[in-house]
Amino acid sequence: MVKVFVSGCFDVLHSGHVRFFEEAAQYGDLYVSIGSDKTVFELKHRPTLYNERERLYIISALKYVHCAFIAQGHGKLDFLEELQTIRPDIFFVNSDGDSIEKRQAVEALGIRYIVGHRLPKELLPVRSTTAIRQVLQK
Numbered sequence: 001m002v003k004v005f006v007s008g009c010f011d012v013l014h015s016g017h018v019r020f021f022e023e024a025a026q027y028g029d030l031y032v033s034i035g036s037d038k039t040v041f042e043l044k045h046r047p048t049l050y051n052e053r054e055r056l057y058i059i060s061a062l063k064y065v066h067c068a069f070i071a072q073g074h075g076k077l078d079f080l081e082e083l084q085t086i087r088p089d090i091f092f093v094n095s096d097g098d099s100i101e102k103r104q105a106v107e108a109l110g111i112r113y114i115v116g117h118r119l120p121k122e123l124l125p126v127r128s129t130t131a132i133r134q135v136l137q138k
Helices: 015-025 037-044 052-060 080-086 100-107 129-137
Strands: 003-008 029-034 065-070 090-094 112-116
Touching: 003 015, 003 080, 015 029, 015 065, 015 090, 015 112, 029 052, 029 080, 052 065, 090 100, 100 112
Parallel strands: 003 029, 003 090, 029 065, 090 112
Antiparallel strands: none
């Protein structure tokens, strides 16, 4: 079976994340690398709403996810160790997660890099963690 790899913080899980997993899983078995609490704090300059164990539990429970784990590295490429261990066929990102640095690191390992479309599931609103956090702060 084809292995598909995604990474992210996934702090406030919402329908946009589920749609992302659904789209990525169309290519094969989905492996999800979740940013550690420390990495999320370093990148976002704020603590997570849900700790890494809770995020892992929630994401692992989704039907689109074959395997989920906490990334052991740090920074924007915190997933590199797991990427080399799993050796996926595809690395899947949304346009907001796309970067030259990420693309080069992935393609250097001979892994196909696919940028998906950030489209909500039919009849659902566009969601983002940033927008949800703004509403919660009001």
